[in-house]
Amino acid sequence: MQNCVIASTSTIHGSGPLEYLFDTLIELYKDSEQILFIPYARPGGISLDEYTIGVNNIFKKINKRILGIHMFSDITEAFENTQGVFTGGGNTFLLVNQLYRNNVLEPLKQAIDTGVPYLGTSAGSNICGLTMQTTNDMPIVHPPSLKTLGVMPFNINAHYLDPDPNSTHKGETRETRIKEFHKLNPQPVVGLREAxxxxxxxxDIQLKGEFSARIFEQNKIPYEIEPDSSLLGLN
Structure with a gap:
């Protein structure tokens, strides 16, 4: 039975990293003292060690210890006794590339499917969909595949932004890009707003937080769902 928190972002305005999720994370990781961290997305290009140290300092605030997956010489060993997993944000292309090249994707999927508590933020959430094709990130590397964990039967667009009617920018909106995706791909997309x-x-899969989410389905008009709504039937 899966036990996951799939968040649009790690940080919201006026709050420290993950602070807005602390109560939820205390519940998610209530039986976990040590959490396996996957730092492959490397926001801003920081090193794996820098990213892991920073995350460990955050998790100390809820009395949890972080171990980076890169600290293990064997991936099987990393997942053998893990009590929880966190995949952080950054670049989704880089994250997926490293998941494949380090043979992490399958053991991660197995851990999630067997009930190991999982937190994903931003890129770490994008990989929970069927594919990573609805990320906002630049393709700075070329992963072996765009297929991801398929924890949910749809795709995620983290950091979803609504069109700004007052903007002078004439380029594509997020909604336009997702509609382009649906010209060639059938799976629904959940536009997950910040916080x-x-x-x-x-x-069950439920939307949490203060804001509605925008749902995109192929050949349908996009619509909103409110917090505490179930997305179980979205496929």
Whole structure:
């Protein structure tokens, strides 16, 4: 039984990293003292060690210890006794590339499917969809595949932004880009706004946070769902 928090972002305005999620994370990791961290997305190009140290300092505030997956010489060993997993944000292309090249994707999927508590933020949330094709990130590397974990039967667009009617920018909006995606791909896309997250628990997927999410389905008009709504039937 999956037990996940899939968040649009790690940080919201006026709050420290992950602080807006602390109560949720205390509940998610209530039986976990040590959490396996996957730092492959490397925001801003920082090193794996720098990213891991920073995350460990955050998790100390809720009395949890972080171990970076890169600290293990064997991936099987990394997942053998893990009590929880966190995949942080950064560049989704880089993250997926490293998940494939380090043979992490399958053991990560197995851990999630067997109930190991999982937190994803930003890129770490994008990989929970069927593919990473609805990320906002630049393709700075070329992953072996765009297929990802498929924890949910749809794709995520983290950091979803609504069109600004007062903007003078004439380029594509997020909604336009997702509609382009649906010209060639069938799976739904959840536009997950900042400070929103999906809670996967007890065979359900619920939207949490203060804001609605925008749902895109192929050949349908986009629509909104409110917090505490179930997305279980979206496929």
């Amino acid at each position: 929103s997250w999906l809670r996967i628990q007890e065979n």
